[in-house]
Amino acid sequence: MSVETKTLDEVTIRFAGDSGDGMQITGSQFTSTSAVMGNDLSTLPDYPAEIRAPQGTLGGVSGFQIHFGSTAINTPGDMCDVLVAMNAAALKVNLRGLVDGGVIIVNTDGFNDKNLRSAGYDESPLSNGSLSKYQVFPVDISKLTELALADMNLSSKVVDRTKNFFALGMMYWMFNRQVENTVEWLKMKFAKKPEIVESNIRVLKAGWNYAETVDIFTVRYDVKPAKLKAGRYRNLTGNSAVALGLVAAAEKAKLDLFLGSYPITPASEILHDLSGYKNFGVKTFQAEDEIAAIASAIGASFGGALAVTTTSGPGLALKTEAVGLAVMTELPLVIVNVQRGGPSTGLPTKTEQADLLQALYGRNGESPVPVLAASTPSDCFYMAFEAARIALKYMTPVFLLTDGYLGNGSEPWLVPTEAELPDISKPFRTNPENFQPYERDDETFAREWAIPGTPGLEHRIGGLEKKNKAGSISYDPENHDLMIRIRAEKVERIANDIPLAKVDGDESGDLLVIGWGGTYGAIRTAVEKRRADGKSVSHLHLKYINPMPKNIGEILPKFKKILVPEINLGQLIKVLREKFLVDAIGYNVVAGLPFKSTEIEQKIEELLGGL
Amino acid sequence: MGKLVDDVVTQAEHASVKYVAKDFASDQEVRWCPGCGDYSILAQMQRIMPDMNIPREKIVFVSGIGCSSRFPYYMNTYGIHSIHGRATAIASGLKMARPDLMVWVITGDGDGLSIGGNHMIHLMRRNVDLNVVMFNNQIYGLTKGQYSPTSEFGKVTKSTPQGSIDYPFNPAALALGSSCAFVARTLDREPKHLQYVLKRAAEFKGTSYVEVYQNCNVFNDGAFFQFTEKETKDDSVVYLEHGKPLVFGKNKDKGIKLDGFSPVVVSLTDGMHSINDLLIHNEKDSTLAFIMANMTYNAALPRPVGIFQAIERPTYDGEMSKQIDATISKRGRGSLDKLFASGDTWMIQ
């Protein structure tokens, strides 16, 4: 039988199995190989909340989705075209994310009575016709893996752990990619365990050969390389990007990086990554709680470090009072909030954008803090760097908002060089003459940074109101009013120092979609698709939320309607309405999931249809 | 330390002047109530500072919130008057970032044992090289007289009109239980002893914890008079001195001996016991330290005052610097270009 090869512009596939089935490795290997082949791509892992949920249950399903193509890829994909399901639970959980007519490859061994029961199936979906609208390819992956390793004398546990590579091999065949990249990786990764290398390579090739020789697949797909900017690339998650951006900022500021943090999903990876960068002098402190974490960072900042604290929603709630102290003492500090589903413990492993108002307003007193938001995993690098730059230049705490989707998601990152990054160093005050701790720069309103160890600059700071310039305690009413305004003005002045907002698409028209944070990819894709259909719609994505770029007020009136999609009940929209008195329309779904570009497209259609 | 901090530290020209106590007084007017025990603690601190032989600019006082926590404003050094309970955490971060500094924490019984209790015990087990002075007045002074975690059971205060039903912490035992390396107790009204203990705390490498019995003459006047006033103090306090037997009493006629694991008072004049029977204090014996700390609320025993324990072990900040130095000497100072291009990378032409 001849095999037909179809060329696709883009495709989304999802590997799903039990959390012990190695789906993350399978997915990241497919990603790495596709990247090397020059595809643009975006990925999203989907972990179960429980570390070890009972085997075969719905709660234990682990997934990895990759969207790759020869065109620009902005999201990990709304729906998948191909689903690899290693057991019944994986099928059940992921079926609703599969397009009609999509391909399902199942490991039939994962559909025995026990698996079916654990997944809550009364009868096997493979035989009752319920999958008739999909193309189903049942393969006894477990058995075939066993056969491939029959003469290696491995324990059944080891054999079982290898079966994911059989599935990977089949997918490599189906998408016309070679196994070499993964073979090299195995050799490097398990250099000290030749048995593991050998067994995995064998099974990987067995999967590839099986698909090649057995007449079950009639179509193969070709996804050509994308037109990417030339250079060296690396696949990077948002959390790793934040860590790199912070190290880069410390180097370019000629300061040591200090991180005070307390583990919390989905922010912990930043702590893990930074604790491995000791050769850059990075000091990481796993504190007893989030309060101690930020407090230690404030202490380090007083001592002249680039101080950072990283957390997620519940942790930020604990840090609140200390953020106020950093505002009052006017010390530089970067506060990273990798947002997750709330309120309270909420949905730890799910994504959300519901902490914006908390970052803007969630403190006692008039307590202005700059708020930045990263838009893609690799943008996390640049926004972390930018947060540090602003913190140091303006002597202020700065919030960087990312989210679980950005933090865990990854995309190719065009590796920069150190030389491309700006120098953000600023000498400490050392001259004791006429020193006043709260004297300000005329332009930025920043006070000077004078650190312990400097003779003649001994001074005390704290949370009590400061006398203007002198910095001593003051209960004077006029002084308090003045200081409140000075602190607010300092943050406002940052608007002079950030890029103007740029609209993607026409600069005027029927509809402007305004987003912030991790919804960038979904909105971008939706707007581009509608524009390709001739619709008058543009996209504006805010990376600076406080203060906002100075030209926002000029952009908004150029559009007839404004749509603000957010994964919250309408937080940015409140700010826009308040600042610009615009009658913006919200699109809000708070399901713990990233937006699908199609739902935003629908909303755009709905609004433009009514024009 | 980063390059810019290094520049400041290495280029600083530290005055070689011999300081006197008043060099450590800031220009701020001291605003505690007249008669407050805090004045004495401030005075003794300023008095011992010249003996430290450390440039003023290398010293930082970090406090939380409370009457006691106003302390840093009055010291002509660097200082942070922070937020309630968090001074220990702030000071820890400062010391990690700047191991070259001498860092003091000033806290109260509310600040350090109530809202800041968690940070305090974690500081102690980590052994960050800080000196903590805990002003224990057994009351919340600044908020005008509520009971504190060291107020005695049954204490009538503004918030406990029928008497407190909280059992108090014994700060020394809490510190020992938290593996604090240096644990001491002293009194605002014993300036010489206070100076001695502060000096020892300053010289000790690791977390030094000094509980100071401090009179709040407005909201808890006389809480410690039994231990500080002439008529009663000699019979009510036993001073712990390394290598010396535990003798006390107006005429040095009483002592403490161990009966099994329990300390008991014996008379040195009734012919039944001699000085040779008495417990000899040993700062290096942590078991002994627990026994003596536990004498604290035992009405049949004198109140133990002095250095319960002083056992050095590696400090947290020291170990942190060591790991960094070891990594840099093994792998070399990091290069951003290498870091960016590490992991799986690929070229697009």
Ligand SMILES: Cc1ncc(C[n+]2csc(CCOP(=O)(O)OP(=O)(O)O)c2C)c(N)n1
């Ligand atoms: C977060 C917070 N909660 C409560 C207070 C109010 N407060 C200030 S000081 C204090 C107690 C201080 O007691 P202590 O530490 O014993 O200090 P003292 O005044 O007795 O020296 C309280 C409850 C505060 N400032 N901040």
Ligand code: SF4
């Ligand atoms: S209230 Fe008590 S502790 Fe506070 S200053 Fe007055 S006397 Fe001292």
Ligand SMILES: [Mg+2]
């Ligand atoms: Mg008190």
